Amino acid sequence: MSYSKSITSSIRQLGKRLLEWYEANGRHDLPWRQSRDPYRVYISEIMLQQTQVERVRSHYYPAFLAKFPTLSALAKAPLDEVLALWSGLGYYQRARNLHKTALLCPDGLPKSLEELKKLPGIGDYTAAAICSFAYDQPIAVVDTNIKRLLSRLFALSSPTPSKLWHVASQLLHPKRPRDHNLALMDLGALVCTAQNPKCEVCPLAHLCQAEDPLLFGQNKRQKRKETTLHFGISIQDGKLAMVRSQKRLYEGMLLFPPVSPTSEPLVTYRHSYTRYNLTIHLHSLPSPPQNAVWIDIQRLQEYPLASLATKGIALLRQKLVL
Ligand code: SF4
Known part of the structure; x- marks a missing residue:
């Protein structure tokens, strides 16, 4: 037939x-x-x-x-x-x-x-x-x-x-x-x-x-790519320095400023996003970037934060860094 x-x-x-x-x-x-x-x-x-x-x-x-x-x-x-x-x-x-x-x-x-x-x-x-x-x-x-x-x-x-x-x-x-x-x-x-x-x-x-x-009908699973990222943490008067991402995946969202690692990280965590398995290190950053957007740590829900950032902020709080 x-x-x-x-x-x-x-x-x-x-x-x-x-x-x-x-x-x-x-x-x-x-x-x-x-x-x-x-x-x-x-x-x-x-x-x-x-x-x-x-x-x-x-x-x-x-x-x-x-x-x-x-x-x-x-x-x-x-x-x-x-x-x-x-x-x-x-x-x-x-x-x-x-x-x-x-x-x-x-x-x-x-x-x-x-x-x-x-x-x-x-x-x-x-x-x-x-x-x-x-x-x-x-x-x-x-x-x-x-x-x-x-x-x-x-x-x-x-x-x-x-x-x-x-x-x-x-x-x-x-x-x-x-x-x-x-x-x-x-x-x-x-x-x-x-x-x-x-x-x-x-x-x-x-x-x-x-x-x-x-x-039949099974989607081929794409293998996730392992990637390591380093970000900086700057805090002033209860506010945290973030930058607006220009990268397509996070365009318009607020992320920690990227840094080159020069010190031991304050916090390290894993995060999965689309095709990536990320290992993220958060370092102390004494001098925030000029384009920093300062966010009020008590009012996080008002900002366009990627979950990568909210997860990092929660861990910083647990460690009493924030
Ligand atoms: S559940 Fe799917 S595979 Fe099983 S009999 Fe129904 S259509 Fe066929």
Whole structure:
């Protein structure tokens, strides 16, 4: 049986079973599923790109919306305030792109896939998610969970993004495309998991073509690079000297001033960030740099601090350096 015939013959059964499973088991209580507001959908999708659902749900999503309830409120805010609220989430380019998008369309997001993809930081997936979850358009969504699930379901080894999109589009339920996409996403996240798929409770097990699921849909893990960094600590009148990073990874965020090591460090710690495993040494720095930004140690939450810095400050406090 050809690949496309196999898909076609499975569509009807799959759609019905999938939606039944979703109604009983889906993650209906996720806060971003309570709303069709495109802005709320957009914020959730950007936050969830590199961050676990629980962290987004419990803190970052409600805090962000409380402070910036609309695109126009986000557009009016200084970038520093947006970055401060993003502190700890990492991948700060996401926050900068949110702010740029708000400035470009403060009155609302466009409704077409193509127009959405012209905005900074909105790629194929996010545009499709907004069209489906906010506007209920009949557009397939393929996130990491759906990619893994479809790869296993149809035993696709290393499918290209366009092939997966094609498969997902063929499967899309004509009357309930939004629920269908959410159902696939939840089934991938809760049942067809990366390491231990629960095939025994999978509603699509009778259609699944993967004899060994672990052979399909696995992301290749990139090895993290070991890197050592040295920073300086200058304190004056209860304030700590920081500098604004120009490097792409942390652009706009406040970090300790970089130094060449000349003394024993006050504190050494490890931190992982994107593709890096960092060993960080904090040294005493008697003369702060001229471009220092002095931050009040009692009001850290008001500043756009990278988590690398907040972790270092907490350790300095433990050692009574601050
Ligand atoms: S049967 Fe197993 S591998 Fe196949 S889709 Fe279901 S959970 Fe995934």
